[in-house]
Amino acid sequence: MNSRTTEILVGLFMLLFLGAMTILALKVSNLTSLSGANGYQVSANFDNVGGLRVRAPVSAGGVKVGQVSQIIYDSETFEAKVTLTIDEEFNQFPTDTSASIYTAGLLGEQYIGLEPGADDEVLEQNSEIGLTQSALVLERLIGQVLLNK
């Protein structure tokens, strides 16, 4: 093994190290977010998103059709504005589709469920979902039960 080959292989080794660190920094931990989803974006306003996170799944009828790409607080409407990226192949959602935040299992993560309406027009890039149902916040539920007694 001559020294040139050795140097090249060591260089490759260091490159692999950098690659591994990049994966650990960007993909495994939350230094920045990478989103490689292609599809169209629609937005929905919720009173309360609970524990919803970016990249949480968006499903319709239990089947994943997209993911949450952004969650911001809209200071004009005092609501949370959630941007959903829906895969290109599911472009037949009526405009009166409703979006609700559900929890997968008892301890699972939160996701958005879409229930299609009956309108003839379909959701497109940058359209807005008007019918939304916020996340269930456990404390609020308990409070309601206590007050109704």
Place this chain on the structure above:
Amino acid sequence: MIDFLARSGRRYLDALASLGRASAFLVQLLGALPSLFTRFSLVIKQLFSSGVMTLSIILVSGLFVGMVLALQGYNTLIGFGAEESLGIFVAKVLVRELGPVVTGLLFAGRAGSAMTAEIGLMKATEQLSGLEMMAVDPFKRVYAPRFIAGFFALPALAAMFSAIGVLGGHLVGVELLGVDAGAYWSQMQAAVEFREDVLSGLIKAVVFGFVVCWIAIFQGADCVPTSEGVSSATTRTVVYSCLMVLGLDFLLTAIMFSV
């Protein structure tokens, strides 16, 4: 009876003396490190034999450890309906614990034993005495490059182990068992902190690299210069390194994550 007591006492004194020699050796070794700035090619050569040659075993075991973690974690988590949290489980276990520890153990077995055997054989064939005769300091020429190379290689290998383990977990968890890919990665990213988890794991790997290389090089330099002596020194390297890695891991975990 007296004979027995004397023998066991001598064994402890021998162990103590060897610890003392190891400490003096470390001081000399650290003193020789600055000379490497002018002879970096030696380090590259050692990086090849301790880093690149260990790469294949690290990548293969990392992949399989990640896959096993995903299988085990899935079967446990599904009982709580929390299989979406599989990503957190796989990534945290790999990055915090198994990445540095298993890499340390494999490194001791693959590269540490090779280092001891090589240096021990150099001593047995009187190459080290030859170097000294030519006024070449074996600390600068033989020990220090190996030390620095191993010291760099272990954290690098640990990072690769964790990264490929997470990908292996994805392979089994997402592709085989049907956990949602978005949930796997998003929950992982939400729960794994770069400084808290990734850097702590890397610090562990740095400490393990230091200790494993120290033990390996010292055992080689301190061995009885016969073929039998070299073989028992190689065995000692692997045994001591593994014990030190596991013991230090407990200590470091207690310091880093307990509070």
